[in-house]
Amino acid sequence: MVALFKNFGIGEGSTGKVDGEFKKSLPKRGKYSVAPGYSQLDWARKISSGENLSGVNRPMKVSKDELKKHCTEEDCWMSIKGKVYNVTPYLNYHPAGVKKIINNSGIDATQVFMMNHAWVNEEAILRNCFIGYLT
Numbered sequence: 001m002v003a004l005f006k007n008f009g010i011g012e013g014s015t016g017k018v019d020g021e022f023k024k025s026l027p028k029r030g031k032y033s034v035a036p037g038y039s040q041l042d043w044a045r046k047i048s049s050g051e052n053l054s055g056v057n058r059p060m061k062v063s064k065d066e067l068k069k070h071c072t073e074e075d076c077w078m079s080i081k082g083k084v085y086n087v088t089p090y091l092n093y094h095p096a097g098v099k100k101i102i103n104n105s106g107i108d109a110t111q112v113f114m115m116n117h118a119w120v121n122e123e124a125i126l127r128n129c130f131i132g133y134l135t
């Protein structure tokens with residue numbers, strides 16, 4: 001299975017201890033909980049069939065103007081590291097809730113994404129939701 005989380009040096013050859021300064025730089029964990037049936041494991045099962053959830057037939061170039069039209073719960077796009085994803089199907093699976101994504105949708109959300117969870121492997125999690133590249 002593809003790793004949904006990136007390894008930040010914890011594992012082979014490391015003590016497993018998290019550096020204090022690094023820990024302080026992490027966001028405080030919230031108290032949001034997803035509905036039953038919407039865990040990351042449920043999402044991993046959903047995408048494992050390879051079903052296209054992007055809403056487009058083939059990758060396309062997306063302008064900033066086009067991107068900003070998609071910022072609602074029914075139609076939610078987000079750009080991360082130059083790639084554009086249709087995150088609508090993922091909304092209810094997001095461990096920190098729908099709003100956090102909606103509030104940053106229709107834009108290049110790379111910075112806020114990385115500030116919250118640089119270890120999250122968005123390319124793996126959203127591979128079935130890939131729309132194309134931000135121009």
Ligand code: HEM
Nearest residue numbers: 029030031095096100101104109112113116117120122125
């Ligand atoms: C830019 C908009 C986003 C914001 C502001 C945001 C914010 C957050 C926050 C604050 C948490 C921590 C929740 C907690 O610890 O209780 C979180 C968790 C998480 N988010 Fe997001 N998120 C965003 C977009 C996304 C997207 C697009 C994905 C899918 C790739 C995603 C995947 C996850 C995952 C997997 C976790 C759990 C991480 C863990 O437990 O270590 N997030 N998010």
